[in-house]
Every structure is written in C-alpha cells, then in structure tokens.
Amino acid sequence: MTHETEKLDTTGIPVVDQLDVDVVPSRPGRAEGVLSRRVALGLVLALILLFPVIAIPVFSSYAYVLQVGMLTLMWISMSSSWNIIGGFAGYISLGHGVFYAIGGYSAGLALAHWGISPFLFLPVAGLAAMAVGLLAGLITLRTRGPAFIVATIAMLFLFLLWFDNWEFIGASSGLDLPLVDIPVRWLKVPFYYAMSLSAIGAVYLSYRVAHSKFGLGLRAISEDETKAEVAGINTRWYKVIAFSLSAFFIGTAGAVYGYSLTHLRPLTFFAIAVAARMVLMSIIGGRGTVAGPVVGAILIVGVNEFSVRQFGQTELNIVVTGAILVAALLFFPQGIVGSLRKSGRLPAFLDWD
Amino acid sequence: MNWVQILVLGLLLGSVYAMMASGLTLLFGVMRVVNLAHAAFILIASYITYQLFENLTLDPIISLVITMPLMFGLGVVIYLLLFPRIEGSPRYVEMTVLLTFGLALVVEGLLTFVFTGTFRSVRPDYVSTSIHVGNIFIPSNQLYASAVSFVLLIGLWAMLRFTKTGTAIRATMQNRGAAQIVGVNVKRISAIAFGTGMALAGAAGSLLSFLFPFFPGKHWQWIALLLSLIVLGGMGSIKGAVIGALLLAIASAVVTDTFGPTWSPITFYLTLFLILLVRPQGLFGAKLRL
Amino acid sequence: MALLEIEDVVAGYGPGPDILTGVTLSIEEGTSYCIVGPNGAGKSTLLRTIAGILKPRAGEVRLDGTIVNGSRPDQMLAAGVCFVPQDASLFPTMTVRENLVMGGYLLGDRALKRQRLEMVFETFPALAERKSQNAGTLSGGEQQMVTLGRSLMVEPKMVMIDEPSLGLAPMIADQIFEKIRGFRELGITVVLVEQNAVKGLESVDWGFVLDLGSKEFEGPADGILADPRIRELYLGKQLAPREPR
Numbered sequence: 001m002t003h004e005t006e007k008l009d010t011t012g013i014p015v016v017d018q019l020d021v022d023v024v025p026s027r028p029g030r031a032e033g034v035l036s037r038r039v040a041l042g043l044v045l046a047l048i049l050l051f052p053v054i055a056i057p058v059f060s061s062y063a064y065v066l067q068v069g070m071l072t073l074m075w076i077s078m079s080s081s082w083n084i085i086g087g088f089a090g091y092i093s094l095g096h097g098v099f100y101a102i103g104g105y106s107a108g109l110a111l112a113h114w115g116i117s118p119f120l121f122l123p124v125a126g127l128a129a130m131a132v133g134l135l136a137g138l139i140t141l142r143t144r145g146p147a148f149i150v151a152t153i154a155m156l157f158l159f160l161l162w163f164d165n166w167e168f169i170g171a172s173s174g175l176d177l178p179l180v181d182i183p184v185r186w187l188k189v190p191f192y193y194a195m196s197l198s199a200i201g202a203v204y205l206s207y208r209v210a211h212s213k214f215g216l217g218l219r220a221i222s223e224d225e226t227k228a229e230v231a232g233i234n235t236r237w238y239k240v241i242a243f244s245l246s247a248f249f250i251g252t253a254g255a256v257y258g259y260s261l262t263h264l265r266p267l268t269f270f271a272i273a274v275a276a277r278m279v280l281m282s283i284i285g286g287r288g289t290v291a292g293p294v295v296g297a298i299l300i301v302g303v304n305e306f307s308v309r310q311f312g313q314t315e316l317n318i319v320v321t322g323a324i325l326v327a328a329l330l331f332f333p334q335g336i337v338g339s340l341r342k343s344g345r346l347p348a349f350l351d352w353d
Numbered sequence: 354m355n356w357v358q359i360l361v362l363g364l365l366l367g368s369v370y371a372m373m374a375s376g377l378t379l380l381f382g383v384m385r386v387v388n389l390a391h392a393a394f395i396l397i398a399s400y401i402t403y404q405l406f407e408n409l410t411l412d413p414i415i416s417l418v419i420t421m422p423l424m425f426g427l428g429v430v431i432y433l434l435l436f437p438r439i440e441g442s443p444r445y446v447e448m449t450v451l452l453t454f455g456l457a458l459v460v461e462g463l464l465t466f467v468f469t470g471t472f473r474s475v476r477p478d479y480v481s482t483s484i485h486v487g488n489i490f491i492p493s494n495q496l497y498a499s500a501v502s503f504v505l506l507i508g509l510w511a512m513l514r515f516t517k518t519g520t521a522i523r524a525t526m527q528n529r530g531a532a533q534i535v536g537v538n539v540k541r542i543s544a545i546a547f548g549t550g551m552a553l554a555g556a557a558g559s560l561l562s563f564l565f566p567f568f569p570g571k572h573w574q575w576i577a578l579l580l581s582l583i584v585l586g587g588m589g590s591i592k593g594a595v596i597g598a599l600l601l602a603i604a605s606a607v608v609t610d611t612f613g614p615t616w617s618p619i620t621f622y623l624t625l626f627l628i629l630l631v632r633p634q635g636l637f638g639a640k641l642r643l
Numbered sequence: 644m645a646l647l648e649i650e651d652v653v654a655g656y657g658p659g660p661d662i663l664t665g666v667t668l669s670i671e672e673g674t675s676y677c678i679v680g681p682n683g684a685g686k687s688t689l690l691r692t693i694a695g696i697l698k699p700r701a702g703e704v705r706l707d708g709t710i711v712n713g714s715r716p717d718q719m720l721a722a723g724v725c726f727v728p729q730d731a732s733l734f735p736t737m738t739v740r741e742n743l744v745m746g747g748y749l750l751g752d753r754a755l756k757r758q759r760l761e762m763v764f765e766t767f768p769a770l771a772e773r774k775s776q777n778a779g780t781l782s783g784g785e786q787q788m789v790t791l792g793r794s795l796m797v798e799p800k801m802v803m804i805d806e807p808s809l810g811l812a813p814m815i816a817d818q819i820f821e822k823i824r825g826f827r828e829l830g831i832t833v834v835l836v837e838q839n840a841v842k843g844l845e846s847v848d849w850g851f852v853l854d855l856g857s858k859e860f861e862g863p864a865d866g867i868l869a870d871p872r873i874r875e876l877y878l879g880k881q882l883a884p885r886e887p888r
Contacts, residue, residue: 090444092450139626142630143584143629145446146446147629147634150580150581151584151629153576154580154581154625154626155626156577157618157622158622158623162619165619276454279451283451316462316466318458319459319462321455322455322459323455323459326452326455329439329448329451333439333448441657520748524734524745527734532745533716534720535720535793536797
C-alpha cells in the first residue's frame with residue numbers, strides 16, 4: 001500500500017509521518033498490476049451478477065446452489081465488515097453478532113408490522129445496526145486489548161438476554177415472517193441479489209477505508225496506539241467510527257438472511273459460531289487486507305459444505321472450524337493473502353490494497 | 354427470603370465463582386493468556402466426573418483427586434504445545450484469545466460428539482438435602498462445593514505466598530523480565546502456572562457437575578461470565594477476581610430474589626458496562642501492560 | 644584464561660536483521676569495562692546475548708572456557724553472570740527488602756540469604772532506610788540502587804549493567820558510578836554499557852568501542868578518552884566540549 005502524498009493534518013503537523021504503517025508490507029511494481037486488477041474486478045462482478053443465470057442449465061439442484069451462493073456472499077459481507085475494526089484497527093470484537101441480529105430483527109419487524117419488504121428496508125437495517133454500533137462502540141472502546149474483547153462478549157450476551165426475553169419480538173421462540181410470493185424454483189433469486197448488494201457494498205467500503213487517510217490512521221492504531229495518538233490521530237473517534245462502520249453491512253446481511261429463514265430466533269444471530277466464523281474467515285484470508293476476508297469466506301464456506309457432505313450436519317463441523325483457526329494462528333498468522341504478499345507471490349487480481 | 358439467607362447463598366456460590374475466576378486470572382497474570390477455553394476445560398472435568406459417577410459411583414468431590422492432576426497435566430501439555438510458538442508475535446495477547454477461542458470450539462465439538470447435547474448432571478445424595486442453621490436453610494451441595502472451593506483458594510494463596518514456586522509465579526506475574534533476571538526459569542514457571550490454572554478448572558468442573566446441569570454448549574455462558582468478572586475485578590489481579598466473584602454472586606442472589614432469575618445475568622452485564630464507562634481498568638486493575 | 648570470551652558472535656531480534664555482525668572480545672576477571680559507541684551499535688544487544696536472553700545466530704560465547712551459547716538467563720545467573728537491564732526490572736508492588744530477597748532466588752539457604760541481605764544493606768545504606776517501602780514508589784536513583792544491590796545477592800563473578808545512568812540527574816548518576824566502582828573493589832568483574840561515554844569510561848579500567856555490530860577498537864579507558872580521533876569518530880556528540888558563552 002503506497003502512502004498518499006497528502007500527509008499533513010489541518011494544523012500542519014505531519015500525520016503518521018514516521019510510522020511504518022504497512023501491516024502487510026507493500027510490493028513494488030504496482031503499476032503493472034492495475035490494469036489486470038481492473039479487468040479481474042470486472043470479471044468478478046460480472047460473475048456474481050450473472051451467476052444465477054449461468055447456473056440454470058449447469059446445476060441440477062438450482063435452489064441449493066443459489067443458497068450456497070447467497071451464504072457465500074453473506075459471509076463475504078460479514079467478514080469484510082468485521083475486518084474494518086478487527087483487521088485494520090486490530091480490535092478483535094467477538095460481539096458482532098449483535099449487528100447481525102439488529103439487521104435481521106429490524107427488517108423482520110418492519111415486514112411483520114408495516115409490510116415493508118426487507119429488500120427495500122435494507123439500508124435502514126444497516127443504519128440501525130450502525131447506530132447501535134456507535135453507541136456500543138462508545139462504551140466498549142473505552143477499554144483496550146483483551147478487556148475490549150471481553151466487553152464485546154458482554155455486549156453480545158447482554159443483547160442475547162434482552163432479545164431472548166422480549167415478548168414484543170417473540171422472545172426465544174421467535175418471530176414468524178410471511179413468505180415471499182414467488183414460485184419455489186426461483187425463490188432464492190431475489191435473496192441472492194439482495195445479498196450480493198450487501199457483499200459488494202461491504203467490499204467496496206472496505207476498499208475505500210483501506211485507501212483513505214482514515215484507513216491509514218486505523219492501521220497506525222493497530223501497530224502502536226500510543227504512537228498514533230502522539231502523531232495527532234484522534235484514536236477514540238477513529239475506533240468508534242470504524243466500529244460503527246463495520247456494523248452496517250452486517251446489519252444488511254442479517255436483514256436478508258433473516259428474511260430467507262422466514263423465522264427469526266435470537267440464537268440464530270447471537271450464536272458464538274457466527275462470531276467464530278467472521279473471525280476465522282478474516283484471519284485465514286488475511287487480516288488487514290481487502291481481499292483477505294473475501295478469500296477466507298469463500299474458502300470456509302467451501303470447506304463447510306464439503307464437510308457437511310462428508311460427515312453430515314454434525315458437531316464435527318465446529319471441531320473443524322476450531323482446528324483450522326488454531327492451525328491458521330500457529331502457522332499462517334498473516335492469512336493467505338498476507339503470506340502470499342510477504343513472499344512476493346501475490347497475484348495481481350488479489351491485490352486490492 | 355431474608356437478607357441473611359441471600360447473603361449466605363451469595364457467598365457460597367461466590368466462592369465457587371472465585372475459584373474458577375482465580376484460575377483464569379492466574380493464566381493472564383503469569384503468561385498474558387486470555388483463556389477463552391477455560392470454561393470448556395471446566396466442562397471436560399464435569400463430564401469426566403459424570404462418567405466416574407455413572408460408572409463407578411465415585412462421589413464427585415472425591416473425584417477431584419482424579420480431575421485435578423489430570424487437568425494439570427493436560428494444561429502443561431497444551432501450554433507447551435501451543436503457546437511458545439506464538440510467543441514472539443506482535444499482539445501476543447490477542448493471539449492467545451483467538452487461539453483459545455479455536456480450542457474452545459474444538460473441545461465443544463468433541464464433547465458433543467462423545468456425549469451428545471443432552472443435559473447432564475451428577476446427583477449424589479446431598480443434592481437433595483439441606484442444612485438448617487437458625488432460620489437459614491443451606492442446600493448441602495452448595496455448602497460442600499463452597500467448602501471445597503474455600504479450601505482450594507486458601508491452598509492457592511498459601512502456595513503463592515510460601516513456596517519457592519509460588520514466589521516465582523508471583524514475581525513473574527509482576528514483571529516477567531525482572532523474574533528472568535533474578536533466575537526464574539520463566540518457561541518452566543509458565544507451564545506450571547498454566548497447569549495450576551487448569552487444575553483449578555478441573556476442580557471447578559467436578560464441583561459444578563453437581564450444582565448445575567450442563568451440556569457441551571454451556572461453557573459460553575460461563576466463560577462470558579468469568580471473563581467479565583475478571584475485567585471487572587481488574588485483569589491479572591487474583592484479589593480482584595475473588596472480590597469481584599463474591600460481589601457478583603451476592604448481587605446476583607439479590608436480583609434473583611427481587612426480580613426473578615432471568616434478570617440477574619442481565620444486571621451483571623449492565624453493571625459491567627457501567628463500570629467500564631467510569632473505570633475501564635476495572636476495580637483493582639493496574640493500567641494494562643500488554 | 645579470560646573469564647568471558649566472545650568470538651565472532653552474530654545476533655539479532657526475532658526475524659529481524661543482524662544487530663551484532665561478528666563481535667570478538669574477551670573479558671578478564673577482576674577488571675572493569677565500559678562498552679561505548681553510537682546508537683544502534685549493538686551494545687545492549689551484546690549484553691543480552693551474553694546474559695542468555697538472546698541466542699547468538701553464530702559464533703561462540705565462552706565462560707571460563709566452557710561454551711555457554713544458548714544457555715537460559717537463569718543458567719547464566721547460576722554460573723555467576725548477573726545482568727542489570729536498562730528498563731525497570733523491579734517488582735513494583737514488592738518492598739525494597741522483598742526485591743532484594745528475590746535477587747537471592749537461586750540461593751537455597753535461608754541463612755545465607757539473610758547474610759547476603761545484610762551485606763547489601765551495608766553497601767547501600769540508603770536502601771536499608773527504605774527497606775519496607777514499595778519499590779515502585781522509589782526515585783530513579785534509588786530504584787537503580789535496588790537493582791544493583793539485588794545483583795550482589797548472588798555474589799556474582801560478573802555484573803553487566805546496561806545504561807546505569809539513564810534518566811538520572813548528573814549528581815545521582817555520579818553516586819551510582821561510585822557504587823559501581825565499589826563493585827570492582829569487591830572483586831567483581833564489571834561490564835558497563837553507557838551512552839554517557841565520559842562518565843562510563845572514567846569509572847572503569849578498559850573500554851570497548853562498538854560500531855555497526857562489531858568491535859572497532861579497545862584499549863585502556865583513559866586512553867580512549869584522551870584520543871581525539873576516537874572521540875571524533877565514535878564519541879563525538881557526547882563529548883563535544885561546551886563552547887564558552
């Protein structure tokens with residue numbers, strides 16, 4: 001990642017001047033990659049948007065394939081968003097399931113009580129999650145390091161307990177949503193497209209943050225927070241904003257997903273496995289990079305589908321998830337994208353930083 | 354229920370929480386490890402106790418003699434296998450969180466695989482009896498569990514205070530570099546401390562087995578509670594962990610009595626948030642040295 | 644035979660570059676030494692490597708003729724090599740007395756510990772006065788005295804001190820250097836690393852000049868101080884004479 005030339009803040013003091021802000025070291029010879037990168041991006045976007053069309057003749061179990069596609073896009077959305085606070089800023093949150101739930105439930109309630117389609121309600125769901133993120137961030141980000149992680153866990157449990165006991169939303173037995181009025185064969189199509197909006201939005205946000213002064217500041221914070229403060233960065237606001245930004249596309253993902261389930265229950269959103277996967281995907285893919293969480297999401301969804309085929313829907317799945325996480329931390333802490341970049345072998349189409 | 358009753362019950366439960374929390378704090382204090390898998394290991398011990406009771410009718414309190422050394426050994430092995438590898442990394446503490454998170458998932462999956470998701474509990478005779486002192490009634494299982502916890506806590510304190518190993522552990526908790534300079538073999542001491550923390554987890558598992566029913570997913574509730582407790586008390590402070598545990602348990606008893614059982618964990622997490630707002634380092638924490 | 648011999652030692656931190664690029668020197672028993680040189684020369688790194696905190700990537704470290712590469716710090720201490728690092732190496736919530744007693748951690752015998760403690764209090768009367776005070780509340784100079792006193796507890800053959808005067812006011816620093824000179828009287832081999840080259844070299848017999856990770860020069864301490872070329876090349880900034888105003 002190159003450093004922008006504009007490095008002075010409003011008082012004329014150099015910002016992050018002496019700091020080595022490359023969490024993942026940058027590679028020379030960037031220019032050649034740009035064109036192939038654009039082409040690659042275009043191809044990827046086209047693939048995503050045309051997938052439901054392409055898939056019709058190719059796959060026999062069309063609905064299943066679209067479902068997997070939708071889930072992949074969902075996890076891309078979630079892990080890329082989580083990466084903004086967990087990867088760029090280095091603050092590990094295990095409580096992001098809260099935003100997932102807020103998105104799911106706010107959209108669900110809008111549908112159940114006012115008849116507004118979650119597809120239209122998406123941005124509002126995202127905003128709702130972001131608002132909660134702002135408030136929660138103001139409190140949890142008063143702590144650092146491990147205490148912060150614990151605070152996010154407490155946040156998760158607080159919301160879980162609240163939702164589990166709140167009769168208005170159906171408490172632990174949940175809330176039923178009306179079904180979408182489309183023939184079963186094409187049922188998944190709108191969900192797929194809605195989720196792709198969320199995923200594209202999340203990755204785009206991640207990209208914009210990474211290439212901004214804000215993102216630079218976040219990386220500085222993750223490297224050495226004290227130095228960042230001394231360099232003039234308002235660390236408190238940077239962190240809180242990152243935290244709340246990271247909530248938006250998790251909320252939208254939750255809204256679409258909840259609608260696809262047609263029945264909302266707190267445990268679906270608040271389960272620890274949700275946090276586990278967001279974290280795992282970012283780490284395995286490459287924390288702190290833009291492409292990393294995407295790679296991680298695709299990989300883990302793939303592994304999961306494979307493992308379900310092999311072992312059935314059993315608890316061995318979480319053993320596998322946990323084991324992969326442990327192995328990744330011990331042997332590839334930089335993740336796939338990170339390790340590739342470090343050894344100089346990162347193909348241009350994956351270098352989105 | 355009268356206030357003395359509430360206080361007594363709170364203190365009894367609190368001593369069990371205190372023992373669980375002190376094991377966890379020890380791990381953070383000595384090795385800067387935030388062990389998200391601590392409650393999962395407690396569960397392992399609970400299941401072992403359950404098997405021993407079902408197959409050999411071994412009293413759960415007696416099974417401490419088995420679970421504690423077993424968990425000690427497991428702790429040393431796990432420590433030596435996993436942690437020295439990540440020791441030099443930047444953001445070591447976070448790595449320990451993620452690593453133990455993964456461990457917790459693995460343990461939970463394996464436990465579900467072996468024991469399924471059915472709720473289990475160990476039911477020796479004293480689960481249904483109680484003792485009357487004046488107009489207070491104390492369930493026997495609570496009494497015995499907290500008596501054992503109390504003994505273990507005293508044992509821990511004595512070990513830390515009077516033995517050479519304990520002194521080395523305390524020194525390492527205060528300043529790892531300085532301990533190394535005066536001749537403490539910090540790697541060995543870290544492994545021993547890890548084993549000790551796990552041994553306490555083992556004891557907790559055996560005791561909890563006859564206090565509350567359990568299933569493989571239950572450890573998340575416990576670890577959330579324990580971690581919050583430690584943050585509340587101030588990370589790395591055993592004293593803070595113990596006091597925090599007692600306060601929590603008493604407050605929990607009060608809230609349960611007044612508002613019903615569902616409110617008590619909510620109140621706790623809300624209190625945690627309030628305290629974090631005002632005093633992010635917890636009640637007894639020093640400024641966090643990462 | 645020299646007490647400590649270092650031959651072609653190469654060392655660095657973690658996966659980072661070599662800081663020491665091949666250092667060779669020898670330390671004679673009973674002599675006091677000061678290592679000087681510009682920032683980044685590897686002075687602290689050298690002490691750390693000898694102490695066992697850092698493992699050499701190449702070369703040999705020999706104590707009394709035996710190779711001690713890769714020994715742990717506690718093993719080096721048991722062999723009589725004591726390291727006093729530059730950062731706070733005290734136990735802040737323990738008292739002065741407890742900190743000193745910790746210095747005797749490797750000693751088995753309680754009576755011996757008590758005896759040594761007495762000796763330390765005699766050498767550092769200021770510490771005796773404050774023995775029940777929490778070490779974290781002491782002044783910079785007093786803390787430094789605690790770390791020095793603590794090293795005496797094991798009756799070491801050799802004490803290595805990293806930047807003894809760091810952060811101390813000149814008068815206090817002088818007191819510390821006086822104490823360090825006292826170590827030599829006790830027969831302890833002293834190896835200092837000092838940014839304040841003048842003060843450091845004035846307190847010892849022999850000097851090593853380190854630059855870019857290897858030894859550039861060695862010689863009698865006062866000789867180094869007097870030699871204008873060395874001053875200019877390596878000790879320039881610190882020794883620039885004050886212009887009369």
